[in-house]
Structures are given as structure tokens and as C-alpha cells.
Amino acid sequence: MFNYTEEELKKYLVANGTERSCYYFPQEPNAIYKLSLHSKAKQTKREIKYFQYLQKKNIPFTHLPxxxxxxxxxxxxxxxxxxILGENGxxxxxxxxxxxxxxxxKEKLRLYLYDLFKYLYKYNIQFCDLNPDNMVLDEKVGKIFLIDGLGCTDFFPYPVYFKSLGRKKIIRKCAYFMQFHPLLVNLFNNNKNPLP
Ligand SMILES: Nc1ncnc2c1ncn2[C@@H]1O[C@H](COP(=O)(O)OP(=O)(O)O)[C@@H](O)[C@H]1O
Ligand SMILES: [Mg+2]
Known part of the structure; x- marks a missing residue:
């Protein structure tokens, strides 16, 4: 049951985006709360539905919180x-x-990214915002987690339900990310294949 007061929310705010705010309460050290005002909850609602879908399908949460x-x-x-916590907690x-x-x-990071791409592809995990801002590294297990921007924004979310369509989209987006993200240009050189 969620019963934090507005004062507590103010005190434990860790990130403030346009659509939602994130909170970390020390008494719940393993959790982060992501809350949107009802009027700005579109992305949050989509993400909840998508997480529930993945859980129902028994997808392993090895790269997703x-x-x-x-x-x-x-x-x-x-x-x-x-x-997702770092080594120092x-x-x-x-x-x-x-x-x-x-x-x-950087070589390790490159391999961790390939591992993430492989995971997204294998389980047809759809995402709309592949961005180093939404990825954190769990050093203990050596895995990059995608913590935000999950789900499919298409009006008809066919890529979620048709794996071959979904996988094509994943490959296309990962390849674009590898090639064009300014922080990644030197990491992959000219390699455009997310699944080497
Ligand atoms: N599951 C998580 N584990 C660790 N840090 C997280 C997690 N979720 C969010 N964060 C932290 O909070 C920030 C904002 O969360 P995010 O879900 O990306 O919200 P926004 O919609 O504002 O982009 C992230 O950049 C990250 O620093
Ligand atoms: Mg984000």
C-alpha cells in the first residue's frame, strides 16, 4: 500500500522528468517509485501494461528491472x-x-551492449527510447539494464505480438543506435550488426 505524504515525496525525489518523478525511500532500499500525475500518465500507463505483459509471459528479467x-x-x-544498484549500494x-x-x-561495455541487444532480440522486448540515459550497469552481474522507455508506441502495437515484425524493429533500432549515437561512434566503429 502506497501511503507516503507529499512532504515525504518532496524529500525523497531523485529525478524529475516532464511526465513523471522518481522517488527513492531509504526504508525501501531495493525499490524506486515512478509516479505521474493522472493528466501526464500516458507513458507510465503504457509501461505498466507492457511490464505486466512480460511478466505474464514469464520473460526473464535479467536486463530489465x-x-x-x-x-x-x-x-x-x-x-x-x-x-538497480551499483557495487557500493x-x-x-x-x-x-x-x-x-x-x-x-570500453571493450567490456561493448560486450555488455551486445549482450543487451541479444536479450532484447531473443525475447522480442519492445522499446521506444534506446538511450544511454535509460541504461544502467549492474557491475555485480555484468549486465546493462534498460530502466525506462519500454513498450511500443505504435497505434497498432503489432511488433509486440508478431515476433518477426518486432525483431526486425529491434535490429533496426539497435543498428541505428550503434551507428549514430555520439557516445557510441568509436565503440562499434563501422559495425552495423547488433547481433554479431
Ligand atoms: N530501476 C532503476 N534502477 C536504478 N536507477 C533508476 C531506475 N529507474 C530510474 N532510475 C534513475 O532515475 C532516473 C529517471 O528515471 P526514468 O525512469 O528514466 O524516468 P524519466 O521518465 O524521467 O526519464 C534514471 O535516469 C535513473 O538515474
Ligand atoms: Mg528516462
Whole structure:
């Protein structure tokens, strides 16, 4: 049951986007709350439905955080989600931070990204926002998690239900990401194949 007050929400805000805000309460160290005002809950609702669909299909959540609870209050629609933590118990580092850090092992990051692409492809996981902002690295297991931008925004979400269509879309989007994201240009050189 969600019963945090507005004051607590203000105190434990960790990220504030245009459509939703994220909260981390120290008394629940393994969870992050993502809440939208009802008037701005379109993306959040789509994501909830998609997570529930994946759970029903028994997709392994090896590269996605688990949906822990759906939240519906007078003011908010949202959900409680598993938080991906780094080695020191702090929230895991974003891929954009790691890619911009001279000290990080780029070869490892490249392999972790291939592993993520393979996972998305294998289970036909649809996403609309593939972006290093929405990816964090769990160093303990050596996996990149996609923490945001899940689901399909098409009016008729055929790629979700028709695997061959979905997979084509995944390949196309991953290849575009590899080729054109400014932080990735040197990582993949001219390789355009997400599934080598
Ligand atoms: N499951 C998670 N594990 C770790 N950090 C997370 C998780 N979900 C969100 N975050 C942190 O909160 C930020 C905002 O979350 P996100 O779901 O991307 O919201 P927005 O819709 O505002 O982009 C992320 O960039 C990340 O730093
Ligand atoms: Mg995001």
C-alpha cells in the first residue's frame, strides 16, 4: 500500500522528468517509485501494461528491472520498481557516464551492449527510447539494464505480438543506435550488426 505524504515525496525525489518523478525511500532500499500525475500518465500507463505483459509471459528479467507494485492514488498513477544498484549500494551508473569516463573499460561495455541487444532480440522486448540515459550497469552481474522507455508506441502495437515484425524493429533500432549515437561512434566503429 502506497501511503507516503507529499512532504515525504518532496524529500525523497531523485529525478524529475516532464511526465513523471522518481522517488527513492531509504526504508525501501531495493525499490524506486515512478509516479505521474493522472493528466501526464500516458507513458507510465503504457509501461505498466507492457511490464505486466512480460511478466505474464514469464520473460526473464535479467536486463530489465522488475515491476513490484502498481500505484493508483487520487493524484498519481505509477509503479514501484526494482532498483538497480551499483557495487557500493548506490544507484547503478548510467551508460552515458561510463561511456564518457576515460577510465572505464570500453571493450567490456561493448560486450555488455551486445549482450543487451541479444536479450532484447531473443525475447522480442519492445522499446521506444534506446538511450544511454535509460541504461544502467549492474557491475555485480555484468549486465546493462534498460530502466525506462519500454513498450511500443505504435497505434497498432503489432511488433509486440508478431515476433518477426518486432525483431526486425529491434535490429533496426539497435543498428541505428550503434551507428549514430555520439557516445557510441568509436565503440562499434563501422559495425552495423547488433547481433554479431
Ligand atoms: N530501476 C532503476 N534502477 C536504478 N536507477 C533508476 C531506475 N529507474 C530510474 N532510475 C534513475 O532515475 C532516473 C529517471 O528515471 P526514468 O525512469 O528514466 O524516468 P524519466 O521518465 O524521467 O526519464 C534514471 O535516469 C535513473 O538515474
Ligand atoms: Mg528516462
Amino acid at each position: 522488475r515491476l513490484l507494485e502498481v500505484i493508483e492514488t487520487k493524484k498519481y498513477t505509477g509503479f514501484k520498481q526494482e532498483i 548506490l544507484p547503478a551508473r548510467h551508460l552515458w557516464q561510463l561511456l564518457s569516463d576515460e577510465k572505464s573499460d
